[in-house]
Amino acid sequence: MTLAIAAGSAILAALDLPVGTSLHALFIAPVSDSYGLSELALKSTPLLLCAIGLSVCYRAGIWNIGAEGQFVMGALAGGAIALVAPPLGVMTLPAMVTTGVIAGMGWAAIAAWLRTRYGASEILTTIMLNYIAVSLLTWAVHGPLRDPGGYSFPESALFESHALLPALTESSRLTVSTPFALLAVGALWWFLARTLPGYQIAVLGADSKAASFAGFSTTRLTWLVLLGSGAFAGFAGLSEVAGPVGQLTPHIAFGYGYTAIIVAFIGRLHPLGMLLASLLLALTYLGGENLQINTGISKSVTLVFQGLLLFFLLGCDVLIRYRVAGSNQPVAA
């Protein structure tokens, strides 16, 4: 962490920029008021949700890179309910959430099926599915789901108020997804530590031979973790469009699915670690915006800062672990 800040400061100094003010703008200012804190929670929620699902996949050796596509499909399907379904009144939101979760699961199921039935690598299929999901989204907002009163612009109508997740407090944009994410953190911990499948995933992880020896079907495992991950990503997508966004646009592919992969690893696939990692990453986004507003530094510098932070976190993290845990550590990547 300090190394990253040191390197970042060096870059700032090299660019003739005020180091102290910049660091303050990047790390402290964004969370110096309650609005900032709520925004931090808002930004970190989808990251955390996706990361939770992904972490289980990674522990099981399934390289799901498709959280982005699953996120988008959850948003698209749930959003479609809000836009075209007959008036469901008070049942609208539950229908949206269910549809979003199922859509995310369905999208992940494609990868699971391709993997178990055809041996197709999930790295390939999930990356391709990400792109296909975004194409479907763009087609939908340019076509069937486009706002008829929107002057032919490729956006859907704004969701009606009964199709929006209610805000938790007056002054923030947080919705039920944030406490749900926190619950999920706890649930994940419980799953890994206290249930049989969770224990098997945690212990056997990527070692498929050992897993099958222990009577655990890799096919079932693959389906389980991919569906679970898809469910989380789909819910994350739905809660974004039914929450702070409030409509379907081509921009919903925010990249959270990819960032969540980083969150998962920085959090060492551990529920509490991922919680902290999601907050840290969200902070760098908020800090970057702040940096632009306060100092006029261009966005590319904040990207570099983010990357450096990650680089050094990863490097130092390993050094610490190496020293603490001893030399021989069979890491399942």
Added chain:
Amino acid sequence: MKLKYWRSSLRGLLRTLMVLTLSAVSGPGWTAAAQPLRIAFVHEHPVSAGGWSQSHDKARKGLEEIFGKSIMVTTLEGVMPGPDTVRVLTRLARDRYDMIFATSFGHMNAVMKVAQQFPGTTFEHASGYKQARNVGTYQIRAYEGRYLAGMIAGAMTRTNQIGYVGAFQIPEVVRDINAFTLGVRAVNPAANVRLIWINTWLDPSREREAAELLIAEKADVITHHTETPAIAVAAEAAGVHVIGYQFDRSAFAPKHHLLTVEHNWLPIYREKVQARLEGRWKSNLVWLGLANDATRLVSLSKAIPAKVLDDVETARQGIINGSLSIFAGPLRDNQNVMRVAAGQTLNDKDLSAIEWIVEGVSNSR
């Protein structure tokens, strides 16, 4: 009671006199003791990306030259539409920015949301269609410039095939394609415009590929509605003419650049900032074109014959004084459906939502 009344009104009178005198003395209508007007520009793409955002930024520089110390400008780029925009706009409003310009269509709903919470802040949104008491919108009638460019393209083509690389099928792009084609056909009814959609604003490789395909299909004049100069580079390499858009592209095609239809946002910005400084800003929909120099033809090539330029100038005057109506009927679309009846024309509302592509353009739709 009477005395108090007289005193307070006298004070008021003196104050007004003072203000008036100071205003008269200190130039373009602002009180000398005021804080600089805090202005923020919010862009979706990096300003240096060379197209839309850059044209806004050019106008920003113009603003700083005109208004000097009476304004203070901050620029933000890479602000993606969605929750991020709401947050950024909220921050700016909380930081007591007086005037915020959001330059990308996708920012529209975020602007409306935040404007509701900060009624004292002035918001302006480019290319949108929603207004509020403190939200105005503005756009350029680039299609007027495109019509003139089309006339030149129609005159300069030898193969009667003109290529057009478009980004997305949205009204802004469709308007320009239609106006351009109408200009082409006005001087050369036999010419055909071949259109390719690349479904992205900013991907130089795709733009290049599309341009090369159009050139392979015998287009000898190509133009674009995308952000980068890739089309110009492709044209130069293949030896065909190119008509640029948004920002002067002649540097990328020194031998084959015919002209660029340039965006000039300064007249719009100057007026809005002036209005705000003078306290007379009101929300409205500003849509300026040739008449205010908001769209203009720049870097015209010497290869264009004088006769053509004369015709273009005549047309230009006609558009400005209203005698030439670009979208006057009868107009058919490229599926042969009559869209504008004889004797009628499209008004601003129709133009804002236009989706159909005019006859003379070939594509899959």
Added chain:
Amino acid sequence: MVEMLDVLLFTTLRAGTPLLLIVLGILITERAGVLNLGQEGLVIMGAACAFVATSTSGSVWIGTLTGVAAGTLTALAFAILVLALRANQVAAGLALTIIGTGLAAMIGDGMSGVSIVGMEALPIPFLGSLPLVGHALFSHDALVYVSLLLLVVIWRVMDHSRLGLTLTAIGHNPGAAHQLGLAVLPIRLMAILAGGALAGLAGAYLAVAYTPLWSEGISAGRGWIALALVVFASWRVFRAMFGAYLFGLMSILNLLLQGVGLNISPNLLGMLPYVATILALLLFSNARHRNTTMAPRALGQPWSHGD
């Protein structure tokens, strides 16, 4: 019609070249057992540095070499993380993407308005004037030929040389390889650097020959596509070439089909390359190999002397 075929072939070869280069780089790196997801960062770094170097020096070759160097150096940072510090490869690769993208944007700042004289086409003297295929195959710029040359060289090395077999062995079982006295870490380092060099070259090609422009979006996701294509190619060199050109063809077809009278939304047409890749993968999959992939068995797992 013949002319359109000629154009199609010509454009496909050009469009496929950057993909081919990146794919070859990933192939080498992954066959050695290292998963580098940071390809986008490498490519964009190569592009930015190549463009700036060409613009300042006036020479496309200096620019190209600078791009290659940039890719290699960036990959070196990644190598330090995953080889020396044994960091998680997936996360390190993603961090590389972020840093690479940001650094490249900084380096290329303000260069979008700059025009350079790109790489000239280099028609091969006799072959270039052959009827039918002369233009399409033999009138490209030098880097296209270079990429094909590299393809052959890499194929020979990877599949028919001691070095290549060593590298593959390391990718499957670094521990056993080490027992046999093979230099695991140095070879992995070389593989990562080679991957970086090739990705940098791809970026240089885009910025100095293909467009030639600088834009932050110049890579357009090719790094990710290439990662998928290597898996599609089962880590085999000629299949990788096939995949790269097939993908290039699909993306051009997408543009071409717009004039043919098909009333399909361009957004749906845009899915074509990705769906095609999945379908091709299914077609090539062998029921026998359902549960054993051709992947290097130790792909993605760090290794050090203590293991």
